[in-house]
Amino acid sequence: MNIDELTFDEQGLIAAVVQDAVSKEVLTLAYMNKESLQKTIDTKETWFYSRSRQELWHKGETSGHTQQVTDIRYDCDQDALVVLVVPSGPACHEGTYSCFSHSLLGEKKEGRTDRFRILNLLEETIAT
C-alpha cells in the first residue's frame, strides 16, 4: 500500500484516530496531510497537520510527550487512519491521558482510563 493510494479530502487531509497500542484507549482524533503522514512513517513518531494553525506539528515537540508509532491501519474506504502508538505522556494539551475524557451521557471515566494519573499526582505532590 502506497500512501498515494489513500484518499485525502479537498483540504488534502485524512483523519487519524490515535490509539494507545497497549491499553487500546482512543487518545486523540487529529488530521494528517501527505507530508505529515510521510514524516510519521519515516520517524515512527506522530506528526499531524493543524487545521487551526495551518502547519505541521510534531506531537511532543514542546511538551516532550511524543508518541511512538507501532502500526498504522487504513479503512475500507482508504480515507481514514488508525495510528497505534506508545505514548510517552498525556496525549491531551489539557494534561489528561486521552482527549476523550468526558462522557456525553454523564458518566466520568477518566479515573479508569488515565494511565498517567498516578504520575500526574506524583508530580503535583512533588511540586507542592
Add this chain to the structure above:
Amino acid sequence: MNIDELTFDEQGLIAAVVQDAVSKEVLTLAYMNKESLQKTIDTKETWFYSRSRQELWHKGETSGHTQQVTDIRYDCDQDALVVLVVPSGPACHEGTYSCFSHSLLGEKKEGRTDRFRILNLLEETIAT
C-alpha cells in the same frame, strides 16, 4: 453536557470514532449530524449521516448488524466523539469485524482483531 454545545463543522457534522466497548478495537470512523446523534442517544443504537448518500443511516438496518451504545465521549475541543458500542456483527460492509483491517506498514493484523472470524469461518464451512 448538551449536544448543542458540541462543535459541528460547516456541513453540520461531527466525526464519530466507533470503538468496541469490550475489545477496544476501533471499528469505524463515521460522521453524525445533530439529528443522528440525538437518535443515537435516544435509541442507544448507532445512527450516522452518510456524506455520500446525504442521508441518515441506522447502522444494521439492512444487515442486522446493529451496534448497542454503552457510552459516548467527546474530546477537549468538543468537535469529535468516541462512541463505545457492543456490536452484533461485523462493523464493515466488507464483512470484517473492523473497517480498519489493513496495515499501511504491511503488517496484517486482521486475524488477531477479528472477533467474528471464527463465526465467519463456521458460516463459510456450513455454506460449502
